[in-house]
Amino acid sequence: MDRTDSVTDANLVLVVEDSEVDREAIDRALSRSHPELQLEFLPNGNAVLDRLRDPTRPRPALMFLDLSMPGVDGYGVLSSVRADPAFAALTIIVLTSSTTSADIERCYAAGADSYIYKPVNFALFRTVLQGAVDYWHSLPSPD
Amino acid sequence: MHPNRHGHWPDRLHRLWQSAFASVSTRQFADELYSGLLDLPGVQAVFGARLSPEDEVMVTRWADAAGLRTGPDGLAADIAALVTDLPHDGAVLPLPVLARCSPGLAARTVASGGDGMLVIAFGVAERGRGVLGLATVADASDTERLTTALTQVIEVVVAADHRISEQRALEDHQAVDALLAEASLRMDASLDITDTLRAVLRMVVPALADGAAVHIRRDERMVQVAAAHVDARREQVLADHLRAGRWAGEPVVTDTSTAVDGPLPAGLPDEVGLDTMTMGVLRARGRDVGLLTFFHRGEPGKRVTMRVLHDLASRAALAIDNATLYEQRRHDVASLQQHLLPAVLPTVPGLEFAAGYNAADHALEVGGDFYGVVDQPDGAVVALVGDVCGRGAPATALTGLARHTLETVLAEGGPAPHALGILNRKMLRDRISRFLTIATATLTPGAGGEWWVETQSAGHPPPLFVRRDGSVVESGCRGRLVGVLRDLGLRPATDRLLPGELLVMFSDGLIEARDADGGFYGDVELARTLTRSRELPLAELVGALLGGSDRYHVNDDVAVLVVRNHGTTVLDRVLPPHEVSPAVDLALRELSHGSALLDRAALPDHLARFATGPTDIRAKVAGDATWARIELTAVDPNGGTAWTELTA
Numbered sequence: 001m002d003r004t005d006s007v008t009d010a011n012l013v014l015v016v017e018d019s020e021v022d023r024e025a026i027d028r029a030l031s032r033s034h035p036e037l038q039l040e041f042l043p044n045g046n047a048v049l050d051r052l053r054d055p056t057r058p059r060p061a062l063m064f065l066d067l068s069m070p071g072v073d074g075y076g077v078l079s080s081v082r083a084d085p086a087f088a089a090l091t092i093i094v095l096t097s098s099t100t101s102a103d104i105e106r107c108y109a110a111g112a113d114s115y116i117y118k119p120v121n122f123a124l125f126r127t128v129l130q131g132a133v134d135y136w137h138s139l140p141s142p143d
Numbered sequence: 144m145h146p147n148r149h150g151h152w153p154d155r156l157h158r159l160w161q162s163a164f165a166s167v168s169t170r171q172f173a174d175e176l177y178s179g180l181l182d183l184p185g186v187q188a189v190f191g192a193r194l195s196p197e198d199e200v201m202v203t204r205w206a207d208a209a210g211l212r213t214g215p216d217g218l219a220a221d222i223a224a225l226v227t228d229l230p231h232d233g234a235v236l237p238l239p240v241l242a243r244c245s246p247g248l249a250a251r252t253v254a255s256g257g258d259g260m261l262v263i264a265f266g267v268a269e270r271g272r273g274v275l276g277l278a279t280v281a282d283a284s285d286t287e288r289l290t291t292a293l294t295q296v297i298e299v300v301v302a303a304d305h306r307i308s309e310q311r312a313l314e315d316h317q318a319v320d321a322l323l324a325e326a327s328l329r330m331d332a333s334l335d336i337t338d339t340l341r342a343v344l345r346m347v348v349p350a351l352a353d354g355a356a357v358h359i360r361r362d363e364r365m366v367q368v369a370a371a372h373v374d375a376r377r378e379q380v381l382a383d384h385l386r387a388g389r390w391a392g393e394p395v396v397t398d399t400s401t402a403v404d405g406p407l408p409a410g411l412p413d414e415v416g417l418d419t420m421t422m423g424v425l426r427a428r429g430r431d432v433g434l435l436t437f438f439h440r441g442e443p444g445k446r447v448t449m450r451v452l453h454d455l456a457s458r459a460a461l462a463i464d465n466a467t468l469y470e471q472r473r474h475d476v477a478s479l480q481q482h483l484l485p486a487v488l489p490t491v492p493g494l495e496f497a498a499g500y501n502a503a504d505h506a507l508e509v510g511g512d513f514y515g516v517v518d519q520p521d522g523a524v525v526a527l528v529g530d531v532c533g534r535g536a537p538a539t540a541l542t543g544l545a546r547h548t549l550e551t552v553l554a555e556g557g558p559a560p561h562a563l564g565i566l567n568r569k570m571l572r573d574r575i576s577r578f579l580t581i582a583t584a585t586l587t588p589g590a591g592g593e594w595w596v597e598t599q600s601a602g603h604p605p606p607l608f609v610r611r612d613g614s615v616v617e618s619g620c621r622g623r624l625v626g627v628l629r630d631l632g633l634r635p636a637t638d639r640l641l642p643g644e645l646l647v648m649f650s651d652g653l654i655e656a657r658d659a660d661g662g663f664y665g666d667v668e669l670a671r672t673l674t675r676s677r678e679l680p681l682a683e684l685v686g687a688l689l690g691g692s693d694r695y696h697v698n699d700d701v702a703v704l705v706v707r708n709h710g711t712t713v714l715d716r717v718l719p720p721h722e723v724s725p726a727v728d729l730a731l732r733e734l735s736h737g738s739a740l741l742d743r744a745a746l747p748d749h750l751a752r753f754a755t756g757p758t759d760i761r762a763k764v765a766g767d768a769t770w771a772r773i774e775l776t777a778v779d780p781n782g783g784t785a786w787t788e789l790t791a
Contacts, residue, residue: 036170099345119325132373
């Protein structure tokens with residue numbers, strides 16, 4: 001099977017996040033605000049490309065990506081995913097605790113679709129995630 | 144008779160209550176609800192809908208033998224046709240009646256095998272309405288019991304919906320409070336208001352809005368300083384549009400007096416994808432200092448109440464106002480401080496002066512440190528550095544008094560102890576509660592280019608001498624603070640200052656500067672720096688001292704004054720590069736009077752390389768028979784300076 005044969009699941013969300021606490025928070029937040037979503041977690045950036053290229057599994061429509069991770073960091077994942085035109089339709093939302101202009105511009109240049117500030121407060125975090133998912137899910141499908 | 148054909152309706156109702164109260168949305172107990180109703184005798188299909196306060200059909204569900212579906216095609220329109228006549232107490236609408244109101248719903252009923260529909264409308268949270276309907280078969284159903292069952296289910300839905308709604312309102316409230324708190328912390332912690340407002344917008348988007356912008360008033364115009372959009376590709380379009388001065392459908396934002404809260408049409412290009420906006424004027428102390436605008440797709444979300452927008456706007460306005468006032472105050476303080484210090488130091492043949500001042504970190508009050516150099520009628524020169532206790536207006540006034548008194552007396556030829564005595568008596572007579580410390584150095588020309596230096600210290604760190612060999616010697620002068628006792632107890636010291644030697648005067652903030660380990664600059668490192676850096680051009684040396692040798696944090700007010708005896712100047716001319724070496728050679732011969740050590744045939748290598756550039760060079764040679772300083776400065780302002788000192 002050619003890798004481009006994978007079907008994109010509009011409700012499948014890939015979360016690439018090394019912090020177990022943050023993974024749990026994302027799970028808790030999105031399962032409440034968007035119970036229709038199916039979340040899949042990767043604890044680092046090393047396996048992202050292999051996962052996306054796996055022809056036996058549906059491809060996510062959206063990916064939350066932590067910037068600061070050991071090994072291949074968020075910038076590395078962004079660059080490698082965007083270098084493959086097969087994943088052009090994948091929406092990538094960067095999650096980070098930085099609000100510096102340089103970091104934002106670097107992410108946009110590398111192909112991020114959204115740059116989302118990761119607040120400490122859970123209620124606010126849930127609201128931020130909900131706002132991002134609401135926005136991207138409401139857009140017409142590129143197909 | 145029990146309404147459930149299997150006789151377990153109470154159990155199903157109990158499970159529904161449990162599911163409903165464990166759920167965070169009505170979707171989560173929809174299966175339990177619809178399958179329970181579908182199991183009732185005579186029920187062929189179940190539909191449900193949620194209506195907005197304006198009776199717009201927002202969510203629909205349909206369950207029949209094929210399963211539960213959310214938002215099936217056309218159901219919203221079919222239900223919308225019913226909404227004007229929805230019964231609240233339950234009534235079975237026979238097919239002909241149903242077909243007149245909503246042909247589509249009648250067709251769905253028939254398709255499910257039903258011949259009538261029991262419909263009940265009910266109120267839900269946020270002034271909305273819910274509708275539940277059962278497609279029934281008349282022969283197989285008991286309308287009264289079905290109505291009872293439906294009413295019981297509605298009680299569950301209404302209770303759960305209110306609980307979920309209240310829970311969501313509470314969480315939204317917590318999220319908004321957290322955002323306001325974090326934004327306030329950011330704004331309180333930084334005086335870089337533009338950077339801070341950019342960060343605040345990143346918190347707002349997408350929590351409260353899909354896009355946002357901040358304008359700040361500058362030169363009577365609202366200038367965009369930050370913009371954010373949840374979609375990176377559209378953010379640039381938004382920012383470009385706003386940066387070009389277009390906003391809210393207006394060509395240029397100039398007037399906030401007519402600003403309306405909104406929601407308003409955003410007036411943005413279609414490609415930005417945001418069609419409405421809400422806005423708050425940033426108003427501080429009666430002045431409009433900026434605008435905070437949220438952009439939305441469609442109507443703003445529930446979280447964006449005008450209270451939240453205005454709350455955030457007022458916090459931002461306060462931060463902008465504080466930062467502006469702080470900058471204005473800093474500017475005023477720096478300007479006043481400058482006026483308390485001499486604009487230029489006098490030119491004295493044989494001597495070179497350089498001075499510098501460090502204002503305390505983030506100080507918003509004028510410091511009391513000062514320096515000065517006064518020519519006396521007999522050819523002597525008096526250098527002084529003083530330090531008034533405290534900061535602010537009283538210290539500033541005493542600084543002005545001290546400088547004026549001392550310099551007036553000294554300029555008329557009065558000796559330094561006499562000038563200090565007059566100042567001390569005046570302070571005591573006027574009962575000035577503050578005191579000051581001061582050091583003076585009276586330099587009198589001697590024979591062979593040397594200067595005699597008489598130093599006085601009234602409670603001030605004694606001046607330092609840096610000898611030709613790099614050794615650092617502290618003056619032996621001592622005395623008491625000015626403004627405390629009638630007798631200053633001055634014990635002067637007299638030293639020689641040879642060509643090539645430095646006199647260094649400073650206030651105590653310099654020697655009290657600390658490094659990361661808590662060590663004082665004045666303990667050891669100040670002397671080492673003077674030894675190591677004594678040949679630097681004087682302005683650079685002063686800069687190195689005020690910089691704490693890149694290790695000590697000079698965070699207090701500090702005044703530094705350095706005097707170099709450079710002896711007799713025998714060359715000071717702008718020359719083409721190829722003429723520099725012969726001219727310096729000639730100058731050194733003139734200084735040395737035949738001394739072999741200064742009688743060089745060629746420039747030192749680094750100076751020779753410096754003099755090979757394309758631009759003219761200002762060449763200076765000064766010294767005496769046993770010491771000389773050669774300094775070459777490129778006329779090109781970016782060309783720099785090279786120097787060397789020669790000692791016989």
